[in-house]
Amino acid sequence: MEENNALKSCIEALLFAAGEPLTLPQIAEVLDTTPLHVSKVLEEMKEEKEKSGGLLIKEVAGGIQLCTKPQFHRFIQKLFGIERYNNLTAATVETLAIIAYKQPITRAEVEDIRGVKVEKALASLLNRGLIAEVGRKDGTGRPILYGTTEEFLKQFGLKELEDLPKLIEGA
Amino acid sequence: MEFNVKLSSFEGPFDLLLHLVEKAQVDINEISIAQITDDFLKAIKGMEALDLEVTSEFLLIAATLIDIKSRTLLPVKRSQGDSCEQLEDPRQELIRRLLEYKKYKEVSQVMLEMAGGAQCYHTKAPEVIEPQYRPVNLSLNQLFQAFQRALDRSEALKEKPESVHHIQKEEVSISQQMEYIYTNLKGKESLSFSTLLINSESRYYIVITFLAVLELIRIKKIVVVQDELFSDINLFLREAETNGGE
Numbered sequence: 001m002e003e004n005n006a007l008k009s010c011i012e013a014l015l016f017a018a019g020e021p022l023t024l025p026q027i028a029e030v031l032d033t034t035p036l037h038v039s040k041v042l043e044e045m046k047e048e049k050e051k052s053g054g055l056l057i058k059e060v061a062g063g064i065q066l067c068t069k070p071q072f073h074r075f076i077q078k079l080f081g082i083e084r085y086n087n088l089t090a091a092t093v094e095t096l097a098i099i100a101y102k103q104p105i106t107r108a109e110v111e112d113i114r115g116v117k118v119e120k121a122l123a124s125l126l127n128r129g130l131i132a133e134v135g136r137k138d139g140t141g142r143p144i145l146y147g148t149t150e151e152f153l154k155q156f157g158l159k160e161l162e163d164l165p166k167l168i169e170g171a
Numbered sequence: 172m173e174f175n176v177k178l179s180s181f182e183g184p185f186d187l188l189l190h191l192v193e194k195a196q197v198d199i200n201e202i203s204i205a206q207i208t209d210d211f212l213k214a215i216k217g218m219e220a221l222d223l224e225v226t227s228e229f230l231l232i233a234a235t236l237i238d239i240k241s242r243t244l245l246p247v248k249r250s251q252g253d254s255c256e257q258l259e260d261p262r263q264e265l266i267r268r269l270l271e272y273k274k275y276k277e278v279s280q281v282m283l284e285m286a287g288g289a290q291c292y293h294t295k296a297p298e299v300i301e302p303q304y305r306p307v308n309l310s311l312n313q314l315f316q317a318f319q320r321a322l323d324r325s326e327a328l329k330e331k332p333e334s335v336h337h338i339q340k341e342e343v344s345i346s347q348q349m350e351y352i353y354t355n356l357k358g359k360e361s362l363s364f365s366t367l368l369i370n371s372e373s374r375y376y377i378v379i380t381f382l383a384v385l386e387l388i389r390i391k392k393i394v395v396v397q398d399e400l401f402s403d404i405n406l407f408l409r410e411a412e413t414n415g416g417e
Contacts, residue, residue: 019297058292070291088286090279091182097279113271116183116228156282157289165281167274 007031008045011038012066021063021154061153062160095121096130100152100164104134104145122146130155184232185272187214192269199269204243204262208236239265313397317404318381321368343376348383353392356408364395364404 011027024035024042031038042064046057054072058065068076088096095118098110110118125131134147148161158164181187191210192199211233218225242261356362364384368377384406387393394407 016295017298019295056292065294067292067294070288073291073293076293088283090283093279093283093286094182094275097275097282100282101275101278113268113275114183115185115232115268115272116226155289156285157292158285165278165285167278169274 004041004044007033007041008048011041011045015057015064015066019065021061021065023063027064058157059159060157061150091116092121092124096125096148096152099125099131099146100148100161101167103147104137105147106137106143106145108143110146183226184211184229185269186276187211187229188232188269189273189276199266199273202262202266204236204240208233208240211236235265314385314395314404317364317397318377321365322374322377343379345379345382345386348379349387349392352380352383352387352406353408356393356406360407362406364406367406 010031014027014030015022024038028035028038042057049056054069055066056069058067094114095110098113099105102109102113107118107122110122122131129149129151131146131152132149133144135145136142137145152158153160181190188207188211191207191214192202195202195206195210197203215225215229215233218229239261352362352367355367367380367384384393384395387406388395391409394409395404396407397404
């Protein structure tokens with residue numbers, strides 16, 4: 001349909017200009033239509049983009065985002081002349097994992113599970129914007145509660161917290 | 172021994188314990204406390220030999236292990252009224268904690284891979300769309316520097332050697348100069364700072380002009396824009412706000 005193609009092109013333009021993820025309601029409002037309609041059109045767009053072109057549409061952090069296809073990663077790196085290292089240490093990721101699954105959680109509770117002090121790891125995670133203070137726990141000392149952020153979802157390619165891998169219970 | 176090499180890579184006591192359990196190739200629930208305690212203490216000795224810091228966390232777990240071991244060795248004390256009640260396995264708490272830790276250690280591996288994968292998807296930063304004649308946030312410093320440059324350029328600085336210094340009566344006041352600038356601007360689209368100062372007769376005049384400009388900015392009659400760093404500064408009449416005043 002002609003109208004559909006116009007809509008698709010417009011959505012593509014919006015996603016490009018926005019850079020950051022856009023939510024369905026956001027796109028719907030600009031285009032004067034419903035989020036349901038947008039989502040239907042997006043499904044078609046996703047398929048089309050996967051078949052050709054260098055970009056694809058990803059669902060991340062509760063929104064939609066235009067991003068490059070992974071196979072071109074190394075070319076992009078070459079273009080910018082830098083190696084983008086994650087440099088998250090195992091310790092930091094372990095701490096992050098505990099917070100991600102058990103949030104909101106206090107520092108002491110994290111240390112209890114990890115068996116070591118997590119001050120450094122917490123500082124590093126806060127610095128990178130992967131976790132944030134989300135409140136305080138009632139009780140003595142009113143310790144700070146931590147939780148993960150939207151940036152966390154983005155950096156780990158997650159749509160939402162429910163998309164975290166399932167924990168393997170038991171021995 | 173390759174075990175020594177690994178000693179430095181343990182994140183904490185649980186990490187080491189898990190490794191020992193895996194090495195013993197037994198189910199966590201079936202670990203022999205005696206064996207594990209011995210292995211753990213041996214490892215700690217190894218760490219000390221390698222001059223690695225044995226933190227208090229390691230010592231705490233070592234003490235816990237020894238405590239559990241001693242409890243399993245001692246005869247069980249049955250309290251009154253205790254029939255076939257399940258006796259508390261002193262290992263339970265430790266095993267529970269180990270399993271909990273193992274859960275997160277394993278999932279963090281997966282998460283690390285996810286992060287690595289997510290890195291391959293590049294995105295754009297949002298577009299920065301700014302309205303045209305938006306005044307650049309000129310700091311007082313920049314304004315002053317422009318003024319200083321004008322001062323340097325102006326003829327008035329070529330001071331003629333005077334034999335007698337005359338103290339002149341003030342000729343132009345700030346408000347008079349403000350009027351002058353404002354009226355001047357009305358007829359034109361914009362006025363450049365340097366143009367304003369072209370006919371400066373004296374240093375005093377330049378200073379008064381600068382102060383007038385500052386005052387006009389303050390009472391929101393004009394806006395100043397600088398296109399580039401160190402370029403001339405342009406004055407514009409400030410348009411009245413249409414929706415509510417400021």
